[in-house]
Amino acid sequence: MAITVSLVALFGLVLFFLLRSKTLGPGSAFIAVMFGFFLASTGASKPINQLTESVIDALSSL
Numbered sequence: 001m002a003i004t005v006s007l008v009a010l011f012g013l014v015l016f017f018l019l020r021s022k023t024l025g026p027g028s029a030f031i032a033v034m035f036g037f038f039l040a041s042t043g044a045s046k047p048i049n050q051l052t053e054s055v056i057d058a059l060s061s062l
Contacts, residue, residue, distance in 0.1 A: 008042055011035035 011034050018028045039045065 007038045008035065008044075011038060 011031055015028070015031045015035050018024065018031060039048070
């Protein structure tokens with residue numbers, strides 16, 4: 001668990017700086033995929049899924 005959270009923080013930080021510096025490429029895509037993969041294995045995945053479902057429901061009711 002501690003290793004997964006550390007990798008989420010590491011990949012999230014790297015992705016933040018890549019997006020901020022606008023250096024997007026294949027490396028950035030890999031970082032984004034790995035960030036999502038490790039984020040899905042943490043406890044944050046359930047609230048993120050609930051938020052996504054709520055936004056989709058709100059948009060579909062417009």
